[in-house]
Amino acid sequence: ILPRDDIVDGQEVSRGQPIATIGSFSGVGPHLHFEIRTTMNPDGDWYPTDIDCDGDGKGDGYYPSLSAVLAAGFVDPVEFIDARRPFEILKPTQSAPANAGPKDNPNKIEVEVQIGIHGLNSNDFNVQIGGKNSSIVSVVELSDEYVLEVMPPTQDTNDLYDLTVSVGSASDTEIDAVQYGVSNADVPLVIDRSGSMSGSKIVDARNAAKQFVDLMNNGDQVGVVSFSGDARVDFPLTLITSSNIKEQAKSAIDLLYASGVTSIGDGLQAGQDELNNRGDATHSWAIVLLSDGLENTPAYVADVLPGIPDKTDVYTIGLGTYVDEDLMQNIATETGGEYYYSPSPDQLQEIYSLIGGRIAGEQTITSKSGTVNGGETKIETTIIDFLISLVRFLVSWSGSDIDLTLTDPNGLVIDPNVASTDPNISFTSGSTYEYYTIESPTSGEWRMNIKGVDTPLGGEDYTARVTGKSDLTLSPYFDKDRYETGQLITVLASVSDGSGPITGASVEVVVQAPSQSLSAWKSVNGDTVPTKPLRESVSTLKSLYKGSLNLKSPGQQSSSSPVFYLYDDGAHGDGQANDGVYGNLYTNTSDSGSYIFNFEASGTTTGGSSFTRITTRSLFVAPAAATGSISGTISYSGSQVGPVYIQAWQGDPTMYGNPDYLTSISSPGPYILSNLPDSGYYLTSYMDSNENGIRDENEPRAVYGLPHMPSTVIVSGGNQISGIDITIVEGVISYPNPCYPNRGQIIKIANLPLNSKVHIYTISGELVRTLDDVSEISIGGSSTTAFWDCKNDAGEEVARGIYIYLGTDDIGNKRTGKIAIIK
Numbered sequence: 001i002l003p004r005d006d007i008v009d010g011q012e013v014s015r016g017q018p019i020a021t022i023g024s025f026s027g028v029g030p031h032l033h034f035e036i037r038t039t040m041n042p043d044g045d046w047y048p049t050d051i052d053c054d055g056d057g058k059g060d061g062y063y064p065s066l067s068a069v070l071a072a073g074f075v076d077p078v079e080f081i082d083a084r085r086p087f088e089i090l091k092p093t094q095s096a097p098a099n100a101g102p103k104d105n106p107n108k109i110e111v112e113v114q115i116g117i118h119g120l121n122s123n124d125f126n127v128q129i130g131g132k133n134s135s136i137v138s139v140v141e142l143s144d145e146y147v148l149e150v151m152p153p154t155q156d157t158n159d160l161y162d163l164t165v166s167v168g169s170a171s172d173t174e175i176d177a178v179q180y181g182v183s184n185a186d187v188p189l190v191i192d193r194s195g196s197m198s199g200s201k202i203v204d205a206r207n208a209a210k211q212f213v214d215l216m217n218n219g220d221q222v223g224v225v226s227f228s229g230d231a232r233v234d235f236p237l238t239l240i241t242s243s244n245i246k247e248q249a250k251s252a253i254d255l256l257y258a259s260g261v262t263s264i265g266d267g268l269q270a271g272q273d274e275l276n277n278r279g280d281a282t283h284s285w286a287i288v289l290l291s292d293g294l295e296n297t298p299a300y301v302a303d304v305l306p307g308i309p310d311k312t313d314v315y316t317i318g319l320g321t322y323v324d325e326d327l328m329q330n331i332a333t334e335t336g337g338e339y340y341y342s343p344s345p346d347q348l349q350e351i352y353s354l355i356g357g358r359i360a361g362e363q364t365i366t367s368k369s370g371t372v373n374g375g376e377t378k379i380e381t382t383i384i385d386f387l388i389s390l391v392r393f394l395v396s397w398s399g400s401d402i403d404l405t406l407t408d409p410n411g412l413v414i415d416p417n418v419a420s421t422d423p424n425i426s427f428t429s430g431s432t433y434e435y436y437t438i439e440s441p442t443s444g445e446w447r448m449n450i451k452g453v454d455t456p457l458g459g460e461d462y463t464a465r466v467t468g469k470s471d472l473t474l475s476p477y478f479d480k481d482r483y484e485t486g487q488l489i490t491v492l493a494s495v496s497d498g499s500g501p502i503t504g505a506s507v508e509v510v511v512q513a514p515s516q517s518l519s520a521w522k523s524v525n526g527d528t529v530p531t532k533p534l535r536e537s538v539s540t541l542k543s544l545y546k547g548s549l550n551l552k553s554p555g556q557q558s559s560s561s562p563v564f565y566l567y568d569d570g571a572h573g574d575g576q577a578n579d580g581v582y583g584n585l586y587t588n589t590s591d592s593g594s595y596i597f598n599f600e601a602s603g604t605t606t607g608g609s610s611f612t613r614i615t616t617r618s619l620f621v622a623p624a625a626a627t628g629s630i631s632g633t634i635s636y637s638g639s640q641v642g643p644v645y646i647q648a649w650q651g652d653p654t655m656y657g658n659p660d661y662l663t664s665i666s667s668p669g670p671y672i673l674s675n676l677p678d679s680g681y682y683l684t685s686y687m688d689s690n691e692n693g694i695r696d697e698n699e700p701r702a703v704y705g706l707p708h709m710p711s712t713v714i715v716s717g718g719n720q721i722s723g724i725d726i727t728i729v730e731g732v733i734s735y736p737n738p739c740y741p742n743r744g745q746i747i748k749i750a751n752l753p754l755n756s757k758v759h760i761y762t763i764s765g766e767l768v769r770t771l772d773d774v775s776e777i778s779i780g781g782s783s784t785t786a787f788w789d790c791k792n793d794a795g796e797e798v799a800r801g802i803y804i805y806l807g808t809d810d811i812g813n814k815r816t817g818k819i820a821i822i823k
Contacts, residue, residue: 062189079408087170088114088175089163090145091336096310097160097179099284099361100129106152106180107361108471109301113165113172114145118656120167121576122148129153130161141575143479143657151280151471151498153446155180170187178376185284185359187216188223188237188271192257192291192319198258201292201319202400204345207432208352210250212282212288214428215435216240216580221283223274224252227267228260229297237278250430253520264291264324265299268331272308285312286359288352291328292319301327305334312489315336315355318594318618319345325594327619341594341618343512349396349536354616357467363474364614365466367392369539371459372402372452379447380464384409385611386443387497389466391468393448394435401454402462404434409444441468474507474601474613479573479657484624486675487650488653489586490573490658493566495601495613502582505603507566510538511586514593514621538598550688560588571694573658585658590675592623622646624677628715632724634665634685638700642689642730646671648681653710654680655703664688668728680712685726704729734805738820741790741797752784753809760788760819761804768803770794784809790821799823 081555087623091100091112099108111127114191122136126536129152130219138149156160158181164173166234189209192576193202209224216222222245223237235252262614271287279285308314314335316328319342332339338358340351350367357364366382384391395404414436419427424439447465472495479490495502536544545563568574574583582601589595597619600611634644643666647659661681665671668687686701688694696699703728705711713724734749749758758771770793773776778785786807791797807815 001299003259005431016486018314020383020618023679030256030390037551043352066175077621087167087172089165089172090114090176090179091311092163093174094176096336097155097177097483097792099179099181099183100152101180101183101361103155103158103180105694106154106475107183107469108496109150109152110475111148111150111163111165111176112145112812115167115170117167119575120146120483122580124167124262127306128162128164129491130155135499137498138475138494138580139162139502139520139575140475140494140581141657142492146478147475147494149473149475149494149496151164152178152180163302181282182219183284183361184217184219184221184280184282185286186221186223186275186279187286187288187359188274189213189224189253190225190227190231190287190289191224191253192262192264192267192268192293193228193258193260194262194293196262196293202256202258204289204348205319206253206256206477206681208348208393209253209290210430211349211433212352212356212429213246213253214433215248215353215360215392215394215622216246217360218242219279223271223278223281224249225267225270225274226256226259227263229263229266230269230285231263231266233270237274237785239280248311253328259543261297262291262295263295263297263299263305263486264289264295264327265301266309267291268301269299272312275312275378277758287312287314288355289328289331290319290348292323294322294324295327301331307329308335311416313359315358316340317342317351318347318356318639319348325620329482329594329618329785330775337353339594339618339620340616341596341620346398350465351616352469353394353396353465359468361703362390362392363470363472363630365468365730367463367465367613367614369461369463369537370450370463371453372450373459374452374455376452376459378450378452378462380450381447382466383610384441384443384446384466384468385470385472385605385609385613386607387472387609387611388441388443388468390437390439391441391466392435393446394433394465395448395450395462396433396465397460397462400431402434402460403451403453404436405451406436407447407449409442409446413449416439435724439622454554460574472496472502472605472611472613474599474615476597476599476615478617483589483619485592485620485621485678486627486677487621488590488658488662489589489595489619489621489661490583491566491586491597492574492581492583493599493601494581494647495603496580497606499606501578502601502603503568503578503580505568505580505582505601507582507599509564509566509584509586510541510598510600511562511564511588512536512541512596512598513537513562513588513597514591558626560586583658585662587662589621592621595619595621624675626678626718627675628678628718628720629672629674629676630681630683630713630715630721630724631670632722632726633670633727634668635727636668636687636700639732640687640689640700640730641667641701642687642691644668644671644685644687645687645695646673646683646726647682648673648676648713650677650679650681653682653712655710657682659684676715676718680714682710683713683724683726685728687728700728700730701727732807732815732817734817734819738822739790742823747788747790747792749786749788749805749807749817750783752786752807753813754779756784756786756807756809757806757817758786758788758807761806762774763802763804763818768798790820 082227098109122139127134133151135151140147159175161178182336224235235249271300275285314337316332318328330338368380370377401654416427419425426437475494477492495505566584568582570577572583602612648661649655650660683704703710739747760769800821803819
């Protein structure tokens with residue numbers, strides 16, 4: 001990029017004015033790195049896009065941390081935010097308000113915001129609803145937004161209230177974005193009845209849909225829409241005022257039969273038409289869409305999706321081998337809903353139950369499967385913690401006859417007769433399910449007594465599921481909406497209650513992947529632990545892999561395993577340590593298809609009670625359009641030993657958060673990153689000398705290119721790029737960084753070369769302090785550590801801002817880095 005002769009450094013330019021020319025130079029073809037830097041900070045430097053506030057040798061990100069912005073000299077971050085990316089509330093909005101529940105007993109809501117700064121936490125945000133401060137119980141940072149879990153304040157009346165979110169003086173307001181009042185939902189069930197749904201698919205779909213209807217509450221609205229080549233309304237959206245309405249809806253579902261072609265768009269549009277024409281504007285709107293195939297006749301989803309309003313969340317269920325998984329996930333993503341994959345029809349009842357709970361704001365406490373024979377009683381136990389205000393105990397099966405009774409923590413047996421006389425207990429049954437709903441349940445261990453009444457030879461398979469209303473929630477996230485084969489998946493989960501984050505929990509993830517069965521693996525590889533992901537049950541995967549995991553040592557287990565743990569240590573892509581957000585990387589994404597992530601969190605509440613929460617999410621991984629590779633050699637001449645990791649970020653020169661691609665070698669030497677789609681990549685490498693699977697501050701590392709100006713490696717047309725060599729070096733760390741001297745903190749600069757003298761400079765190059773006497777320098781082992789009290793050579797406290805340290809030993813070896821001082 002060539003500057004124009006009439007443009008000089010520091011000159012003001014106007015909108016539309018040419019400032020540079022793109023072209024070749026010295027035989028090098030067009031290769032564009034283009035930045036518009038609109039304002040300089042008070043020290044004369046550019047916006048701090050490359051501030052190294054954590055001392056790791058690289059910038060904190062294209063959107064730096066708030067502390068970095070303040071330390072760089074900005075009195076308030078609003079100028080920085082407005083210049084880089086608008087601060088905006090994405091959800092809820094006036095057109096799609098969040099339901100906070102009753103005015104005097106509100107429930108948690110999620111607030112999604114876009115802001116151009118990384119690394120914010122709950123202390124950086126302020127949320128007001130109706131002009132009243134709200135409690136922020138959790139903050140989850142995704143690739144391009146933050147999700148705030150917020151406990152709304154009480155209000156005087158059930159009504160709509162404005163929502164304001166701010167960071168410093170930067171803020172955004174959504175008018176009438178939070179609805180207080182009774183939480184009800186309007187839900188059309190949109191069911192595929194094309195010819196491919198014949199047989200067990202349509203039978204199980206009918207049973208699952210009828211169970212969903214029975215689980216809905218009085219005050220909700222339910223409708224039934226089915227589609228093949230065209231859509232029809234089988235039961236119009238109707239207010240549930242009694243069990244009679246539910247019976248009418250279930251009768252309509254029973255009349256569904258399979259034939260014809262598939263127009264998913266027609267079904268989606270008919271469901272939305274029901275909401276447009278009959279929906280209650282004060283209710284939440286959702287569509288539950290089930291399909292097992294590819295759309296092959298208009299209307300097509302692409303033509304309908306733009307007309308789905310923000311208010312409608314579409315929950316999609318992809319059934320079986322031939323469903324268009326990519327399309328079903330896209331529908332859910334574009335509408336703010338969720339995608340679920342059901343490998344076989346017998347899993348539909350559990351998925352419909354899960355979606356029903358999500359729409360109703362319920363958490364899943366446990367889900368267990370088993371087999372019961374005729375005359376046999378199986379017992380499944382679960383702990384109900386004191387934060388659960390309403391609980392449902394449900395058992396479902398495919399056919400035959402099963403009975404369910406309960407035993408509470410005091411030994412009281414609850415059966416349909418007891419339920420009929422207790423106003424806090426209700427009992428509901430269908431041909432393939434039974435459940436109890438209990439308000440204000442006794443906390444402690446409950447038993448589900450599952451009796452086989454009339455079962456086939458070999459028994460009847462069942463699923464026992466417990467859901468409940470609670471402010472203690474497990475909320476899973478992926479950092480992006482779309483992944484391609486070979487990409488690493490950042491898996492996150494927030495665990496919090498109404499008062500704040502839950503720390504110290506165990507969060508386990510089991511991944512059911514779109515690959516072969518265990519029997520298929522063993523037919524080729526014998527009785528070995530599979531290295532390929534499997535499409536097997538959660539219990540089978542746990543028995544195969546869980547025994548090899550070491551829960552006490554974060555990072556020891558491979559995240560290529562289908563059973564792994566999430567950590568709240570600030571080192572697994574989880575943001576801040578001990579903030580109730582848990583994270584890790586899942587790496588085994590070589591196969592395209594739907595991956596089912598099963599989450600289970602357990603621990604102790606802030607009140608000392610044990611708890612368990614589980615949930616499930618599906619994620620479609622698309623095939624990479626073109627795949628190339630990057631290879632080279634990793635060199636290292638230091639004394640540490642261990643495996644070497646090579647990380648690649650796709651299109652992100654700041655390399656913030658978890659990488660997109662990863663490989664490892666047993667020691668320095670040749671490496672190759674394979675299966676890379678066409679893109680620009682930024683590479684780092686580090687030696688994992690303590691072999692814990694994550695990079696610690698004292699481990700050698702390097703960036704391909706300069707530390708603060710990494711070089712881009714371009715993969716295009718699936719080409720194989722070689723010669724990308726990286727030399728890793730011992731890392732220098734400075735901490736605490738940023739430093740707050742007003743709190744009595746001093747800065748330690750560790751891992752400097754032996755006999756180093758350290759000079760501290762302002763970012764403009766002025767020498768501030770020289771550290772060279774015994775009170776400022778200590779030598780231990782093979783390195784030097786310097787201590788800085790944040791004062792200049794005259795003994796005066798330095799101003800806040802960014803400072804450069806330069807450590808030089810007696811033979812000329814140098815180490816440098818940046819330090820942020822905040823006051």
